[in-house]
Amino acid sequence: MRSVDHIVIHCSATPNGRRTTIQDVDRWHVDAGFRRQADWRKKMNPALAAVGYHFLIRTNGALDTGRHLDEVGAHVRGHNATSVGICMVGTDQFARIQWAALASNVTALLKRYPKARVCGHRDLFAGKTCPGFDVTAWMKADMKPHPAHILEVK
Numbered sequence: 001m002r003s004v005d006h007i008v009i010h011c012s013a014t015p016n017g018r019r020t021t022i023q024d025v026d027r028w029h030v031d032a033g034f035r036r037q038a039d040w041r042k043k044m045n046p047a048l049a050a051v052g053y054h055f056l057i058r059t060n061g062a063l064d065t066g067r068h069l070d071e072v073g074a075h076v077r078g079h080n081a082t083s084v085g086i087c088m089v090g091t092d093q094f095a096r097i098q099w100a101a102l103a104s105n106v107t108a109l110l111k112r113y114p115k116a117r118v119c120g121h122r123d124l125f126a127g128k129t130c131p132g133f134d135v136t137a138w139m140k141a142d143m144k145p146h147p148a149h150i151l152e153v154k
């Protein structure tokens with residue numbers, strides 16, 4: 001098992017509430033020049049050529065997988081080798097069902113990697129706003145989102 005010391009939360013930087021899939025992100029990451037290794041593609045999600053994240057949480061709360069957990073991601077400079085990357089679709093407001101999916105995904109990952117620090121991209125890379133909310137505050141609040149970051153779905 002790969003050693004993981006950070007669980008890093010990202011956002012897709014797409015308009016809040018706009019539907020985005022792992023296939024969309026894969027295309028963007030192809031364009032950005034990312035590539036997955038052939039042997040990892042054979043093991044998991046062979047149709048995804050580039051996606052840098054391990055998980056994507058869609059606007060409907062569905063959890064898409066990207067890279068294998070033992071596969072090094074491409075999402076946070078300087079920390080890829082020992083981190084897992086989760087991307088929330090949106091910019092700074094997410095549906096309650098996305099927040100619930102994030103909480104259960106992070107909880108499951110902490111069972112697998114009990115010593116890992118849960119943080120936002122911006123906590124590891126100065127100048128970034130990603131993921132658009134304070135991950136430390138969210139953790140301290142027992143994974144309850146701040147109301148300002150809840151997208152009310154009509």
Ligand SMILES: [Zn+2]
Pocket residue numbers: 009010011075121130131
């Ligand atoms: Zn990010």
